[in-house]
Amino acid sequence: MIKVDRVSKHFGGVKAVNGVSFEVEDHENLILLGTSGCGKTTTLKMINRLIEPTSGAIYIDGKNILEQQSETLRRGIGYVLQNNGLFPHYTVAQNIAVVPNLLKWDKQKTEKRTAELMEKLHLDSSYLNIYPNELSGGQQQRIGLARALVSDPPVLLMDEPFGALDNVTRSKIHAEFKALDELKRKTIIMVTHDVQEAFELGDRICLMDKGKIVQNGTPTDLLFKPKNEFVKDFLKEQRLLLELKTITLRSLWHLLSNEEIKGVEPGILVNNKDNLWAVLERTTFFNAERLNIMDLENKELKTVSFESLMSAFYQYQKRDRNE
Known part of the structure; x- marks a missing residue:
């Protein structure tokens, strides 16, 4: 244009x-x-x-x-x-x-x-x-x-x-x-x-x-x-x-595994198009320990702990910097 x-x-x-x-x-x-x-x-x-x-x-x-x-x-x-x-x-x-x-x-x-x-x-x-x-x-x-x-x-x-x-x-x-x-x-x-x-x-x-x-x-x-x-x-x-x-949950999708988390309150629902900052804000506001991440395009749902999400973020950082 x-x-x-x-x-x-x-x-x-x-x-x-x-x-x-x-x-x-x-x-x-x-x-x-x-x-x-x-x-x-x-x-x-x-x-x-x-x-x-x-x-x-x-x-x-x-x-x-x-x-x-x-x-x-x-x-x-x-x-x-x-x-x-x-x-x-x-x-x-x-x-x-x-x-x-x-x-x-x-x-x-x-x-x-x-x-x-x-x-x-x-x-x-x-x-x-x-x-x-x-x-x-x-x-x-x-x-x-x-x-x-x-x-x-x-x-x-x-x-x-x-x-x-x-x-x-x-x-x-x-x-x-x-x-x-x-x-x-x-x-x-x-x-x-x-x-x-x-x-x-x-x-x-x-x-x-x-x-x-x-x-x-x-x-x-x-x-x-x-x-x-x-x-x-x-x-x-x-x-x-x-x-x-900048990094969205979609970017981390391949680094996240669906988890069975017992003894924890039901997690909040987020979209995999959301960036990490927006997700962290919601997680803090609701004091949530787990996230239910929805991929609307492929109709998939992954349940992950907050710790797993941050671990995936650190892996992504390390991989991209090395590349």
Whole structure:
């Protein structure tokens, strides 16, 4: 859906982006991850031509973006900013209607689509007639997302979309983000410097440094097959938490044996698609000593103790690191 081919951006003698190449599949969520100044936001802005590349080519759905009018290109791309980018003198309804008005939608179509998104984003319709400064940070970010999604663009670009939110609000919006059906139909590129956010939301991650991509791969690839010391060091402080949030019970399935556990309360039921972190949270909350793990695809059930689960996790860690 998106192809970035040897793209560079120079500001005078500074190479902000230096020969970057990657592809994003249809309906995939790619994360550009890195510290401030690594070139990730410049890369993102070149995709919708807010910044023109010095060299290289960018294609969306097979079409070179430099061969299109920039205004036309941007109407087909949703764009979400860190500080939401809402117009302060427009009401919420007027903010959401910006692109539909440019596309000359009739009023009824705009209002219907706006109402649909407000419901999906858990926003009361009473907010439509108020101004952005009357909303909380989380509400403003949801309105910014609604504005980006209203015309149903196939591509969504997100620049540190949750960076200005507190941890509690961010965690809640992450959960909504993953559950929102609108986003499952989009090809998304998201910029973040938050490692946990990248691993939680990304199908693939491009880790950048000094204008170049150091490694492009799945979260599991970066954790267990780091390309070099830079990747290892970048993830080192949060490694255990990232592993728990990345490894699913399905990944451990072949290491788990069905057990008969006597003298223990009936265990909690979990899905083998769940990650270990989510399972540990549930296990702690219910004070459970055993788990009933369901594989819905193959209609299998395994009962395991908490100790067996953790033993399988340690085996998986050791095997993947050795590979």
